[in-house]
Amino acid sequence: MAVVKKEHPAIVFFSGGTALNGVAAELAKVNPDCAYIITTFDSGGSSAALREVFDMPAVGDVRNRLLALADIDNPEKVNIVELLKTHLPRYADRTALYGQLSHLANGSHALMDGFSEIVRKILSDRFALFIELAGDSFDPVNASLGNILLAAGFMAHQRILAPPIAQLSHLIGVRGIVRAATVDNGHLAVRLANGEILAGQHLFTGKEVEPISVPIDGMWICAGVDDPWPRPVHASSLAINLVHGADMIVYPMGSFYSSLLAAISPQGLGLAVSMNPCPKIFIPNMGFDPELIGHNINLQVERLLEVMRMDNSAYLNSEEVLNYVLIDSENGTYQEEPDLDALEKLPLKVIDRKLVSDDSEGLVDPRLLAPVLMELVPGNK
Numbered sequence: 001m002a003v004v005k006k007e008h009p010a011i012v013f014f015s016g017g018t019a020l021n022g023v024a025a026e027l028a029k030v031n032p033d034c035a036y037i038i039t040t041f042d043s044g045g046s047s048a049a050l051r052e053v054f055d056m057p058a059v060g061d062v063r064n065r066l067l068a069l070a071d072i073d074n075p076e077k078v079n080i081v082e083l084l085k086t087h088l089p090r091y092a093d094r095t096a097l098y099g100q101l102s103h104l105a106n107g108s109h110a111l112m113d114g115f116s117e118i119v120r121k122i123l124s125d126r127f128a129l130f131i132e133l134a135g136d137s138f139d140p141v142n143a144s145l146g147n148i149l150l151a152a153g154f155m156a157h158q159r160i161l162a163p164p165i166a167q168l169s170h171l172i173g174v175r176g177i178v179r180a181a182t183v184d185n186g187h188l189a190v191r192l193a194n195g196e197i198l199a200g201q202h203l204f205t206g207k208e209v210e211p212i213s214v215p216i217d218g219m220w221i222c223a224g225v226d227d228p229w230p231r232p233v234h235a236s237s238l239a240i241n242l243v244h245g246a247d248m249i250v251y252p253m254g255s256f257y258s259s260l261l262a263a264i265s266p267q268g269l270g271l272a273v274s275m276n277p278c279p280k281i282f283i284p285n286m287g288f289d290p291e292l293i294g295h296n297i298n299l300q301v302e303r304l305l306e307v308m309r310m311d312n313s314a315y316l317n318s319e320e321v322l323n324y325v326l327i328d329s330e331n332g333t334y335q336e337e338p339d340l341d342a343l344e345k346l347p348l349k350v351i352d353r354k355l356v357s358d359d360s361e362g363l364v365d366p367r368l369l370a371p372v373l374m375e376l377v378p379g380n381k
Helices: 018-028 045-054 060-068 075-085 094-105 117-134 145-156 162-171 237-244 256-264 269-275 297-309 340-344 366-376
Strands: 011-015 035-038 177-180 187-192 197-199 216-224 227-230 248-251 280-282 324-327 349-352
Touching: 011 018, 011 256, 018 060, 018 366, 035 060, 035 237, 045 060, 045 117, 045 145, 060 075, 060 145, 060 162, 060 177, 075 117, 075 145, 075 162, 094 117, 117 145, 117 162, 145 162, 162 177, 177 237, 187 256, 197 227, 216 256, 237 269, 248 366, 256 269, 256 297, 269 297, 280 297, 297 324, 297 340, 324 366, 340 349
Parallel strands: 011 035, 011 248, 035 177, 248 280, 280 324, 324 349
Antiparallel strands: 187 197, 187 216, 216 227
């Protein structure tokens, strides 16, 4: 049987928050076959109210990645993106906020201007369904309209997230593939080095409450913010299929525990990664991440391997899930100074490239990282 040559290499990223959005947007210009496996465990922000009402996975990170990959050359798609980016006012009474949702549901809201009749009907029907299902139990203060549409689609498709992701991807011309890491509902819990346990991602990311001052000593998936006991959460079959078909797998920069490790934690992903012989690359964070207090790159590698090997630690070798660490030792600003000699002793290869520009303030410049990644894919010239 003849082998069909791919037009673009399939690069798969495990990711969550906004740190990778710039790189995703750059890669979308040259490789629409990049794929992103996104964590769904956020317990704060606009996602928290939706999760409480519908007992569903968090969709904020999914929405953010879809927006980063949208076709911004198409005027109607840009208008849809603006709607998806919009949050209802933070300071308004409940009646006024539900009034705005009602205008969206009947298509009369100003944000619906410029849409075709088909697009307006699709979106207004979703808003109408949301109002019907949420009733009086949802607090609309500062609610994300994009999250609301994904939640309504989730409920409309028998509590499955893939169909509404696919629908929004089509509506805004997403140049890439976005999948949730799991179809199960769960939250993140961490144990700090002083023994304290925090259940709920919002408690340790430093975005909604004061940043933690004690190093994280472990993380797991739990049932809820009031229940820190571990619970099994399985990887989605769509995410596993992406891993099996990858030409390269990337563990990119981003909040280390709540973005990267959260995305690889669902059961089955470690085994799937180990079965694919393609290269696997880790790109450590630059700048400050409260989740990385006391973590040098060596410890980050150790923690990443611990999570990946949880699927089958007796038979899953480190070399099967991680081969390279990509750094910029000359220009990068790392929270803990990299120990290159110690890194070189690990069973992996360190790739040292220019990833930081004069304009990126010590952080990764997406315009430099994107071509480096394309270059590192085997057989891609």
